[in-house]
Amino acid sequence: MNFCVSIVTPSYNQVRFLERTILSVLSQAGDFCLEYIIVDGGSTDGSVGIIKKYEGLLQGGSFPVRCKGIDYRWISEKDSGQAEAINKGLKMAKGEVWTYINSDDVLEPGTCAAVLEVFAEKPEVDVVYGSCRIIDENDGFVRMLRVGDFNLASLWEFNILGQQGVFLRRRVLERHGYFNQSFRYAFDYEYWLRISLGSRFYRIPRVNASFRIWKESKTGGGELKFKEEQIRILRGYFSREKKKTPPESVLKCRKRIFARYYGSAARHSFRERRFRRGIVYGLKAVLCYPIQLTALIIEYLTMGFER
DSSP: OOOEEEEEEEESSOHHHHHHHHHHHHTOOSSSEEEEEEEEOOOOSSHHHHHHHHHHHHHTTOSOOOSSEEEEEEEEOOOSSHHHHHHHHHHHOOOSEEEEOOTTOEEOTTHHHHHHHHHHHOTTOOEEEEEEEEEOTTSOEEEEEOOOSOOHHHHHHHOOOOGGGEEEEHHHHHHHOSOOTTOSSSHHHHHHHHHHTSOOEEEEEEEEEEEEOOTTSHHHHOHHHHHHHHHHHHHHHHTSOGGGSOOHHHHTTHHHHHHHHHHHHHHHHHHTTOHHHHHHHHHHHHHHOTTHHHHHHHHHHHTTTOO
16 A cells, blocks of 8 residues: 555644644554644644644654654644635645544544555545544543445435544545635535535444544534534525536435524524524524424423523
């Protein structure tokens, strides 16, 4: 196997978790070359010191490299957000396979080797993905984020891919371009929808990464913003000219898909005590797909006011 895998880590003031992320990447073992690019947004919390520490260890030969070689690079400069940072890293990357891992998440041991084995055996596959383990700020296990075999309609309706477990060939980047920097929260969801219209996906039955949810992470503290951005993305895709619209298998589920996201936005609105907004989203969900009303009532009565 003569693959080089490029991994990009965007980071900003994540000194608390950054070292664990770096170690999880640099410790990947197998018959491949690793290109690791850290794009720091001008951190002031000591993150750059951690980044330089591993640069020194690698250059000095004191870090135990377990693959064919590691090309470790980094930059630290201001950016407009996560999507721009990832794009910067991808424009520097040279590997045949790529992914990104956030600076509070970790790759599981053996992930790169398992993913690259699939790419070597199945040249027609563009995207390889696996399940994720959700952990808390103290590395404690929360729950599993298991994924099933790829289904186009399910991707659009449920966003079935856990970003941390997804690896892609370079040709996907060449065909479909980079992440859309106008999105702050759901740019990965928009990218999955974009590439789904012309890529082959393959699931491997393993846990590829651990995904950290904590109060200061975007996922831990911004679920409503995620859902609102996903709704905006869906509106954009479904409002395009006919030749650019999703395939028939997705179009026939359009109302149910919107009901799902409107309903989720309603639930998170209620949790954040934004009742007027929650009612608006709830009404939109019911108008799209009336059966959603039952789910909303159950949610309202059981969990609607949980924080």
